[in-house]
Amino acid sequence: MTSLFERLKGRREPTSAEIAKERLKLVLVADRSDLAPEKLHEMQSEIIDVIKRYIHIDEMEVQIKFEQRDRKNYLVADIPLQRERAYEALAAAEPAGEGEAEEEGEPPEAAAEPEDEAEVEEQPEEDETEPEKE
Protein backbone atom coordinates (compact mmCIF):
# COMPACT_ATOMS: atom_id res chain seq x y z
CA MET A 1 0.00 0.00 0.00
CA THR A 2 1.28 3.41 -0.85
CA SER A 3 0.91 6.03 1.82
CA LEU A 4 -0.88 9.30 1.30
CA PHE A 5 2.45 11.04 1.77
CA GLU A 6 4.03 9.14 -1.08
CA ARG A 7 1.01 9.83 -3.24
CA LEU A 8 1.22 13.54 -2.55
CA LYS A 9 4.85 13.51 -3.50
CA GLY A 10 3.92 11.65 -6.66
CA ARG A 11 6.54 9.00 -6.06
CA ARG A 12 4.45 5.89 -6.12
CA GLU A 13 4.05 3.51 -9.01
CA PRO A 14 0.93 4.16 -11.05
CA THR A 15 -1.92 1.79 -10.23
CA SER A 16 -3.21 -0.55 -12.91
CA ALA A 17 -6.35 1.58 -13.18
CA GLU A 18 -4.22 4.63 -13.91
CA ILE A 19 -2.27 2.72 -16.51
CA ALA A 20 -5.54 1.57 -18.09
CA LYS A 21 -6.83 5.14 -18.16
CA GLU A 22 -3.71 6.50 -19.84
CA ARG A 23 -3.66 3.70 -22.40
CA LEU A 24 -7.34 4.25 -23.12
CA LYS A 25 -6.89 7.97 -23.62
CA LEU A 26 -4.19 7.38 -26.18
CA VAL A 27 -5.99 4.65 -28.05
CA LEU A 28 -9.16 6.76 -28.17
CA VAL A 29 -7.26 9.65 -29.73
CA ALA A 30 -6.24 7.29 -32.49
CA ASP A 31 -9.75 5.79 -32.74
CA ARG A 32 -11.55 9.12 -32.81
CA SER A 33 -9.22 10.84 -35.23
CA ASP A 34 -8.75 7.74 -37.37
CA LEU A 35 -5.01 8.32 -37.19
CA ALA A 36 -2.70 5.38 -36.62
CA PRO A 37 -0.68 5.66 -33.39
CA GLU A 38 2.55 5.54 -35.38
CA LYS A 39 1.36 8.52 -37.43
CA LEU A 40 0.91 10.52 -34.24
CA HIS A 41 4.64 10.29 -33.61
CA GLU A 42 5.38 11.31 -37.16
CA MET A 43 3.11 14.32 -36.85
CA GLN A 44 4.78 15.37 -33.63
CA SER A 45 8.21 15.43 -35.16
CA GLU A 46 6.94 17.34 -38.19
CA ILE A 47 5.35 19.94 -35.94
CA ILE A 48 8.66 20.35 -34.14
CA ASP A 49 10.51 20.71 -37.44
CA VAL A 50 8.17 23.47 -38.60
CA ILE A 51 8.47 25.44 -35.38
CA LYS A 52 12.25 25.08 -35.47
CA ARG A 53 12.27 26.89 -38.81
CA TYR A 54 11.00 30.02 -37.07
CA ILE A 55 12.18 29.98 -33.48
CA HIS A 56 14.76 28.24 -31.37
CA ILE A 57 13.15 25.80 -29.07
CA ASP A 58 14.32 23.53 -26.34
CA GLU A 59 13.68 20.36 -28.29
CA MET A 60 14.31 17.97 -25.42
CA GLU A 61 11.54 19.53 -23.35
CA VAL A 62 8.88 19.71 -26.04
CA GLN A 63 5.66 17.97 -25.11
CA ILE A 64 2.92 17.49 -27.64
CA LYS A 65 0.00 15.56 -26.29
CA PHE A 66 -3.71 15.08 -26.58
CA GLU A 67 -6.19 16.24 -24.03
CA GLN A 68 -9.88 15.61 -23.88
CA ARG A 69 -12.58 18.00 -22.79
CA ASP A 70 -16.22 16.99 -23.31
CA ARG A 71 -15.74 14.36 -25.98
CA LYS A 72 -13.52 16.71 -27.95
CA ASN A 73 -9.83 16.11 -28.35
CA TYR A 74 -7.32 18.90 -28.21
CA LEU A 75 -3.79 18.80 -29.39
CA VAL A 76 -1.83 20.57 -26.71
CA ALA A 77 1.72 21.64 -27.33
CA ASP A 78 4.04 22.69 -24.57
CA ILE A 79 7.10 24.07 -26.29
CA PRO A 80 9.74 25.82 -24.22
CA LEU A 81 11.74 28.36 -26.18
CA GLN A 82 15.47 28.51 -25.79
CA ARG A 83 16.41 30.89 -23.05
CA GLU A 84 17.78 34.10 -24.69
CA ARG A 85 15.54 33.90 -27.69
CA ALA A 86 12.55 33.24 -25.52
CA TYR A 87 13.25 36.37 -23.61
CA GLU A 88 13.67 38.47 -26.76
CA ALA A 89 10.54 37.01 -28.25
CA LEU A 90 8.63 37.77 -25.09
CA ALA A 91 9.80 41.37 -25.05
CA ALA A 92 9.03 41.91 -28.72
CA ALA A 93 5.73 40.16 -29.16
CA GLU A 94 2.30 40.52 -27.66
CA PRO A 95 1.47 38.04 -24.89
CA ALA A 96 1.55 34.50 -26.20
CA GLY A 97 -1.31 32.06 -25.74
CA GLU A 98 -1.30 29.14 -23.43
CA GLY A 99 0.53 26.95 -25.86
CA GLU A 100 -2.59 25.14 -26.97
CA ALA A 101 -3.88 24.51 -30.41
CA GLU A 102 -7.00 22.73 -31.44
CA GLU A 103 -6.85 19.72 -33.64
CA GLU A 104 -8.69 21.53 -36.42
CA GLY A 105 -5.49 22.55 -38.11
CA GLU A 106 -4.62 25.70 -36.22
CA PRO A 107 -0.88 25.92 -35.74
CA PRO A 108 0.21 25.31 -32.19
CA GLU A 109 1.34 28.37 -30.34
CA ALA A 110 4.56 28.15 -28.44
CA ALA A 111 4.37 28.49 -24.72
CA ALA A 112 6.61 31.43 -24.13
CA GLU A 113 6.15 32.06 -20.45
CA PRO A 114 9.52 31.47 -18.84
CA GLU A 115 8.07 31.03 -15.36
CA ASP A 116 6.32 27.90 -16.62
CA GLU A 117 9.55 26.29 -17.63
CA ALA A 118 11.33 25.47 -14.43
CA GLU A 119 13.83 23.16 -16.12
CA VAL A 120 15.12 25.90 -18.37
CA GLU A 121 15.45 28.38 -15.58
CA GLU A 122 17.66 26.05 -13.65
CA GLN A 123 20.35 25.91 -16.31
CA PRO A 124 23.28 27.74 -14.69
CA GLU A 125 25.09 28.87 -17.86
CA GLU A 126 22.08 30.94 -18.75
CA ASP A 127 21.75 32.72 -15.45
CA GLU A 128 22.75 36.11 -16.85
CA THR A 129 19.66 36.21 -19.02
CA GLU A 130 17.43 35.08 -16.17
CA PRO A 131 14.50 37.48 -16.22
CA GLU A 132 13.32 36.91 -12.68
CA LYS A 133 16.51 36.76 -10.67
CA GLU A 134 16.33 38.66 -7.43
Next chain:
Amino acid sequence: MGARVITITSGKGGVGKTTATANLAVALANLGKKVVCIDADIGLRNLDVVMGLENRIVYDLVDVVEGRCKLRQAMVKDKRVPDLYLLPAAQTRDKTAVSPQDMVALTSQLRGDYDYILIDSPAGIEWGFRNALAPADEVIIITNPEASAVRDADRIIGLVEAEGRKIPTSLVINRAKPDMIRRGDMLSVNDVLDILSTPLLGVIPDDEQIIVSSNRGNPLTLDNQKTPASEAIRDIARRITGAKVPIGELERKKGGLFRRLARLFRRSKA
Protein backbone atom coordinates in the same frame (compact mmCIF):
# COMPACT_ATOMS: atom_id res chain seq x y z
CA MET B 1 -46.34 8.96 -29.83
CA GLY B 2 -46.83 7.67 -26.29
CA ALA B 3 -44.04 5.26 -25.53
CA ARG B 4 -40.39 6.13 -25.18
CA VAL B 5 -38.22 3.81 -27.21
CA ILE B 6 -34.98 3.15 -25.36
CA THR B 7 -32.23 1.16 -27.03
CA ILE B 8 -29.75 -0.58 -24.77
CA THR B 9 -26.43 -1.16 -26.43
CA SER B 10 -22.70 -1.51 -25.69
CA GLY B 11 -20.56 -2.30 -28.69
CA LYS B 12 -18.69 -5.00 -26.81
CA GLY B 13 -20.41 -8.27 -26.08
CA GLY B 14 -20.72 -9.72 -22.61
CA VAL B 15 -20.98 -6.51 -20.62
CA GLY B 16 -24.48 -7.33 -19.38
CA LYS B 17 -26.82 -5.69 -21.89
CA THR B 18 -29.41 -8.45 -21.94
CA THR B 19 -29.47 -8.90 -18.18
CA ALA B 20 -29.74 -5.15 -17.68
CA THR B 21 -32.56 -4.95 -20.23
CA ALA B 22 -34.51 -7.76 -18.56
CA ASN B 23 -34.09 -6.31 -15.09
CA LEU B 24 -34.88 -2.75 -16.14
CA ALA B 25 -37.99 -3.94 -17.95
CA VAL B 26 -39.20 -5.78 -14.85
CA ALA B 27 -38.34 -2.84 -12.60
CA LEU B 28 -40.24 -0.41 -14.85
CA ALA B 29 -43.24 -2.75 -14.95
CA ASN B 30 -43.15 -2.97 -11.16
CA LEU B 31 -43.36 0.82 -11.09
CA GLY B 32 -46.69 0.48 -12.86
CA LYS B 33 -45.44 1.20 -16.36
CA LYS B 34 -46.52 -0.64 -19.50
CA VAL B 35 -43.39 -2.13 -20.97
CA VAL B 36 -42.41 -4.10 -24.06
CA CYS B 37 -38.94 -5.38 -24.59
CA ILE B 38 -37.73 -6.31 -28.01
CA ASP B 39 -34.83 -8.67 -28.54
CA ALA B 40 -33.04 -7.30 -31.61
CA ASP B 41 -30.33 -9.94 -31.57
CA ILE B 42 -31.62 -12.07 -34.42
CA GLY B 43 -29.94 -15.46 -34.60
CA LEU B 44 -28.59 -15.18 -31.05
CA ARG B 45 -31.66 -14.54 -28.95
CA ASN B 46 -31.24 -14.61 -25.21
CA LEU B 47 -33.55 -12.09 -23.63
CA ASP B 48 -36.21 -14.84 -23.47
CA VAL B 49 -33.94 -17.09 -21.39
CA VAL B 50 -32.82 -14.33 -19.03
CA MET B 51 -36.44 -13.33 -18.47
CA GLY B 52 -37.54 -16.94 -18.07
CA LEU B 53 -40.03 -16.79 -20.94
CA GLU B 54 -38.31 -19.14 -23.38
CA ASN B 55 -40.96 -21.84 -23.21
CA ARG B 56 -43.81 -19.55 -24.11
CA ILE B 57 -42.58 -18.32 -27.49
CA VAL B 58 -44.79 -19.10 -30.46
CA TYR B 59 -43.90 -16.45 -33.02
CA ASP B 60 -41.00 -14.03 -33.23
CA LEU B 61 -39.88 -10.67 -34.63
CA VAL B 62 -39.18 -12.07 -38.10
CA ASP B 63 -42.60 -13.75 -38.25
CA VAL B 64 -44.14 -10.34 -37.61
CA VAL B 65 -41.98 -8.57 -40.17
CA GLU B 66 -42.69 -11.21 -42.81
CA GLY B 67 -46.41 -11.17 -42.10
CA ARG B 68 -46.81 -14.71 -40.74
CA CYS B 69 -48.55 -13.42 -37.63
CA LYS B 70 -49.97 -10.30 -36.07
CA LEU B 71 -47.69 -8.26 -33.83
CA ARG B 72 -49.81 -9.03 -30.74
CA GLN B 73 -49.59 -12.77 -31.40
CA ALA B 74 -45.82 -12.68 -31.17
CA MET B 75 -45.74 -10.78 -27.90
CA VAL B 76 -45.20 -12.97 -24.86
CA LYS B 77 -46.81 -11.66 -21.70
CA ASP B 78 -44.81 -11.95 -18.50
CA LYS B 79 -47.50 -13.01 -16.05
CA ARG B 80 -45.44 -12.25 -12.96
CA VAL B 81 -45.74 -8.48 -13.36
CA PRO B 82 -48.68 -6.29 -14.38
CA ASP B 83 -47.78 -5.06 -17.85
CA LEU B 84 -44.68 -6.56 -19.38
CA TYR B 85 -44.30 -8.14 -22.80
CA LEU B 86 -41.42 -9.66 -24.72
CA LEU B 87 -41.09 -9.60 -28.47
CA PRO B 88 -38.52 -12.34 -29.04
CA ALA B 89 -35.88 -12.39 -31.76
CA ALA B 90 -35.88 -15.17 -34.35
CA GLN B 91 -33.33 -17.81 -33.55
CA THR B 92 -32.99 -19.53 -36.91
CA ARG B 93 -32.68 -16.51 -39.18
CA ASP B 94 -29.92 -14.03 -39.76
CA LYS B 95 -29.88 -10.34 -39.03
CA THR B 96 -30.70 -9.27 -42.57
CA ALA B 97 -34.25 -10.62 -42.18
CA VAL B 98 -35.15 -7.34 -40.47
CA SER B 99 -34.35 -3.81 -41.66
CA PRO B 100 -34.09 -0.52 -39.74
CA GLN B 101 -37.34 0.58 -41.45
CA ASP B 102 -39.08 -2.57 -40.19
CA MET B 103 -38.03 -1.67 -36.66
CA VAL B 104 -39.35 1.87 -36.99
CA ALA B 105 -42.67 0.59 -38.37
CA LEU B 106 -42.99 -2.05 -35.69
CA THR B 107 -42.29 0.29 -32.78
CA SER B 108 -44.70 2.89 -34.12
CA GLN B 109 -47.45 0.28 -33.97
CA LEU B 110 -46.66 -0.20 -30.27
CA ARG B 111 -46.04 3.38 -29.20
CA GLY B 112 -49.67 4.22 -28.55
CA ASP B 113 -50.26 1.42 -26.08
CA TYR B 114 -47.14 1.36 -23.92
CA ASP B 115 -44.98 3.61 -21.77
CA TYR B 116 -41.61 2.10 -22.55
CA ILE B 117 -40.23 0.02 -25.39
CA LEU B 118 -36.81 -1.34 -24.49
CA ILE B 119 -34.71 -2.69 -27.34
CA ASP B 120 -31.91 -5.10 -26.47
CA SER B 121 -29.30 -4.43 -29.13
CA PRO B 122 -26.88 -7.09 -30.29
CA ALA B 123 -23.15 -6.54 -29.74
CA GLY B 124 -21.19 -5.02 -32.58
CA ILE B 125 -21.76 -2.00 -34.76
CA GLU B 126 -23.32 -3.51 -37.85
CA TRP B 127 -26.74 -4.54 -39.08
CA GLY B 128 -28.28 -5.59 -35.78
CA PHE B 129 -27.05 -2.47 -34.02
CA ARG B 130 -28.43 -0.34 -36.87
CA ASN B 131 -31.80 -2.07 -36.47
CA ALA B 132 -31.81 -1.43 -32.74
CA LEU B 133 -30.78 2.21 -33.14
CA ALA B 134 -33.19 3.19 -35.93
CA PRO B 135 -36.35 3.64 -33.80
CA ALA B 136 -34.55 4.87 -30.65
CA ASP B 137 -35.70 7.99 -28.82
CA GLU B 138 -32.92 7.43 -26.30
CA VAL B 139 -29.86 5.25 -25.99
CA ILE B 140 -28.49 3.67 -22.86
CA ILE B 141 -24.91 2.51 -23.21
CA ILE B 142 -23.81 -0.24 -20.90
CA THR B 143 -20.14 -0.59 -20.19
CA ASN B 144 -17.83 -2.26 -17.69
CA PRO B 145 -14.95 -0.47 -15.98
CA GLU B 146 -12.45 -2.16 -18.29
CA ALA B 147 -10.35 -0.70 -21.06
CA SER B 148 -11.86 -2.82 -23.84
CA ALA B 149 -15.48 -2.16 -22.86
CA VAL B 150 -14.88 1.57 -22.42
CA ARG B 151 -13.17 1.77 -25.78
CA ASP B 152 -16.12 0.10 -27.49
CA ALA B 153 -18.56 2.33 -25.61
CA ASP B 154 -16.68 5.33 -26.97
CA ARG B 155 -17.07 4.00 -30.47
CA ILE B 156 -20.80 3.48 -29.98
CA ILE B 157 -21.24 6.98 -28.56
CA GLY B 158 -19.48 8.31 -31.66
CA LEU B 159 -21.76 6.28 -33.95
CA VAL B 160 -24.90 7.45 -32.14
CA GLU B 161 -23.68 11.06 -32.43
CA ALA B 162 -23.01 10.50 -36.11
CA GLU B 163 -26.67 9.55 -36.65
CA GLY B 164 -27.30 13.28 -36.54
CA ARG B 165 -30.64 12.90 -34.77
CA LYS B 166 -29.22 14.15 -31.48
CA ILE B 167 -30.43 11.07 -29.63
CA PRO B 168 -30.07 11.57 -25.87
CA THR B 169 -27.48 9.10 -24.63
CA SER B 170 -26.68 8.02 -21.10
CA LEU B 171 -24.25 5.62 -19.52
CA VAL B 172 -24.63 2.69 -17.15
CA ILE B 173 -21.46 1.28 -15.64
CA ASN B 174 -22.04 -2.39 -14.94
CA ARG B 175 -20.02 -4.91 -12.89
CA ALA B 176 -18.22 -2.32 -10.81
CA LYS B 177 -16.13 -3.94 -8.08
CA PRO B 178 -15.83 -1.49 -5.19
CA ASP B 179 -12.88 -3.28 -3.62
CA MET B 180 -10.84 -3.29 -6.80
CA ILE B 181 -11.65 0.35 -7.47
CA ARG B 182 -10.50 1.25 -3.98
CA ARG B 183 -7.23 -0.59 -4.54
CA GLY B 184 -6.68 1.30 -7.78
CA ASP B 185 -7.02 -1.88 -9.81
CA MET B 186 -10.21 -0.96 -11.64
CA LEU B 187 -11.23 2.18 -13.49
CA SER B 188 -13.42 4.25 -11.18
CA VAL B 189 -16.75 5.78 -12.12
CA ASN B 190 -15.02 9.13 -12.48
CA ASP B 191 -12.29 7.65 -14.68
CA VAL B 192 -14.91 6.26 -17.06
CA LEU B 193 -16.86 9.51 -17.06
CA ASP B 194 -13.68 11.51 -17.74
CA ILE B 195 -13.04 9.43 -20.80
CA LEU B 196 -16.56 9.07 -22.19
CA SER B 197 -18.00 12.47 -21.15
CA THR B 198 -21.52 11.07 -21.25
CA PRO B 199 -24.20 11.60 -18.59
CA LEU B 200 -24.24 8.86 -15.98
CA LEU B 201 -27.54 7.04 -15.49
CA GLY B 202 -26.31 4.59 -12.90
CA VAL B 203 -23.69 2.21 -11.58
CA ILE B 204 -24.47 -1.48 -11.06
CA PRO B 205 -22.08 -3.24 -8.72
CA ASP B 206 -20.87 -6.70 -9.60
CA ASP B 207 -23.27 -9.13 -7.95
CA GLU B 208 -23.25 -12.93 -7.98
CA GLN B 209 -27.00 -12.94 -7.50
CA ILE B 210 -27.39 -11.73 -11.09
CA ILE B 211 -26.07 -15.07 -12.31
CA VAL B 212 -28.24 -16.98 -9.88
CA SER B 213 -31.29 -15.11 -11.12
CA SER B 214 -30.41 -15.74 -14.76
CA ASN B 215 -30.02 -19.44 -13.97
CA ARG B 216 -33.57 -19.50 -12.69
CA GLY B 217 -35.04 -17.16 -15.28
CA ASN B 218 -36.20 -14.85 -12.50
CA PRO B 219 -34.83 -11.35 -13.04
CA LEU B 220 -33.48 -9.99 -9.75
CA THR B 221 -35.86 -7.06 -9.82
CA LEU B 222 -38.91 -9.38 -9.87
CA ASP B 223 -39.37 -9.75 -6.16
CA ASN B 224 -38.29 -7.41 -3.45
CA GLN B 225 -34.88 -8.98 -3.01
CA LYS B 226 -32.34 -6.45 -1.84
CA THR B 227 -29.05 -7.22 -3.47
CA PRO B 228 -26.52 -4.57 -4.55
CA ALA B 229 -27.35 -5.00 -8.25
CA SER B 230 -31.14 -5.15 -7.88
CA GLU B 231 -31.14 -1.96 -5.82
CA ALA B 232 -28.98 -0.19 -8.38
CA ILE B 233 -31.21 -1.31 -11.25
CA ARG B 234 -34.37 -0.22 -9.46
CA ASP B 235 -32.76 3.20 -8.95
CA ILE B 236 -31.97 3.37 -12.66
CA ALA B 237 -35.57 2.48 -13.52
CA ARG B 238 -36.82 5.26 -11.26
CA ARG B 239 -34.42 7.71 -12.89
CA ILE B 240 -35.74 6.68 -16.30
CA THR B 241 -39.24 7.58 -15.14
CA GLY B 242 -37.97 11.00 -14.14
CA ALA B 243 -37.66 10.47 -10.38
CA LYS B 244 -34.82 12.34 -8.75
CA VAL B 245 -32.82 9.50 -7.28
CA PRO B 246 -29.62 11.13 -6.11
CA ILE B 247 -26.94 9.98 -8.46
CA GLY B 248 -24.51 12.78 -7.76
CA GLU B 249 -24.06 12.13 -4.09
CA LEU B 250 -24.08 8.37 -4.18
CA GLU B 251 -22.15 7.46 -7.24
CA ARG B 252 -20.19 10.35 -8.57
CA LYS B 253 -18.49 11.55 -5.44
CA LYS B 254 -15.18 9.82 -5.05
CA GLY B 255 -15.67 6.66 -3.10
CA GLY B 256 -19.18 7.65 -2.07
CA LEU B 257 -21.24 4.68 -3.10
CA PHE B 258 -18.27 2.41 -3.26
CA ARG B 259 -17.06 3.11 0.21
CA ARG B 260 -20.56 2.53 1.48
CA LEU B 261 -20.88 -0.70 -0.44
CA ALA B 262 -17.47 -1.85 0.66
CA ARG B 263 -18.47 -1.19 4.25
CA LEU B 264 -21.59 -3.25 3.68
CA PHE B 265 -19.58 -6.10 2.23
CA ARG B 266 -17.17 -6.10 5.11
CA ARG B 267 -19.96 -6.06 7.62
CA SER B 268 -21.62 -9.03 5.98
CA LYS B 269 -18.39 -10.98 6.03
CA ALA B 270 -17.77 -10.36 9.72
